[in-house]
Amino acid sequence: MAAPATTPKPPYYAVIFTSVRSDGDNGYDATAERMLELASQQPGFLGFETARQEIGISVSYWATADAIKHWKANAEHLAAQQRGKDAWYKCYRVRVCRVEREYGQ
């Protein structure tokens, strides 16, 4: 991923997922890859950005708040969320946002 996500004219939605990983992979990398593949197939998915140093920040973009709810309730995603709580993250925050303005170059 070598560029910011290309997103439509606001308003649209963003989910900011901030996390600190536990030690060890424990299946994380494969699941992260699969979750991105699965998310990108969901209705309303607009794009994804991710980076990790001391903390990880992943932002997914969505057309509507309902699209986010549907993705959160996806069965395979629910299993990954539980595994995240149990094994992958020391701590995390999820912030659901309405994007009101966007600019850049």
Next chain:
Amino acid sequence: MAAPATTPKPPYYAVIFTSVRSDGDNGYDATAERMLELASQQPGFLGFETARQEIGISVSYWATADAIKHWKANAEHLAAQQRGKDAWYKCYRVRVCRVEREYGQ
């Protein structure tokens, strides 16, 4: 920074700054450090998270949309924004968001 930002109960605001750096430092690191120091002194500043791999994602959190406007118009910050356009970033996107929901552990 070893933890996600601690933010109040929503609603509040987030600025997601996504960028791809140009080659070389060109004064970037010192200015980035100074901008965080300066931002954290502004009225309404709530917190900051950052990580960079292929792309950089920095998220600042603010109490109100007005606090973001004031920070954007800060003279020293305006100079840094111009230097960013001219020298530091191949490309960037700024997304101003209203945080509607937050959870985590």
